[in-house]
Amino acid sequence: PDLHTAGLAAALQDLVAPLAAAGVHVDADVSGDEDASEAAVALVWRVAQEAVRNVARHARASRMSLTVRRDGAALVLEVVDDGVGFDPSATSGDGHYGLRAAGSLVREHGGSMEVESAPGSGTMVRVEVPLA
Numbered sequence: 796p797d798l799h800t801a802g803l804a805a806a807l808q809d810l811v812a813p814l815a816a817a818g819v820h821v822d823a824d825v826s827g828d829e830d831a832s833e834a835a836v837a838l839v840w841r842v843a844q845e846a847v848r849n850v851a852r853h854a855r856a857s858r859m860s861l862t863v864r865r866d867g868a869a870l871v872l873e874v875v876d877d878g879v880g881f882d883p884s885a886t887s888g889d890g891h892y893g894l895r896a897a898g899s900l901v902r903e904h905g906g907s908m909e910v911e912s913a914p915g916s917g918t919m920v921r922v923e924v925p926l927a
Contacts, residue, residue, distance in 0.1 A: 798836050803828045803863065806840060810847050811861060819850070820858045827865025831926045838904055838924050839863060839872045845893040846874035846920040854878025854918065869906070869923040880916045894920070 796806040804825035815821045828836055843861060850859050856878035863872050898908040906924035 822860040825863040835924045842897045850876045872922040874920045877917045880912045
């Protein structure tokens with residue numbers, strides 16, 4: 796999407812709309828991205844896209860929250876669901892590399908990403924990227 800014309804908040808609302816239409820209770824709150832660089836906004840969008848797709852495809856969640864906020868000199872994204880969860884330490888031979896690839900992109904841009912999950916306990920994806 797054109798993130799700077801419509802804005803990150805609008806793009807993320809469009810991203811989560813199919814989940815809401817499918818009956819998932821979605822909370823989305825986006826703020827603090829006004830001073831962020833195009834690269835930071837695009838990176839947050841890319842990780843949000845992967846995390847939301849995973850919720851839609853795998854989580855079987857009834858609730859999901861997506862939050863973007865500024866924390867000091869970083870833009871922070873958190874995507875949390877109450878789905879079936881998974882074991883993040885398990886290696887996957889079935890081609891599901893989306894979160895790992897997103898984490899590599901985040902680290903290449905000086906940010907950090909963590910994924911917390913366990914079978915039966917939902918998933919939390921948290922990303923911090925520098926504003927500049």
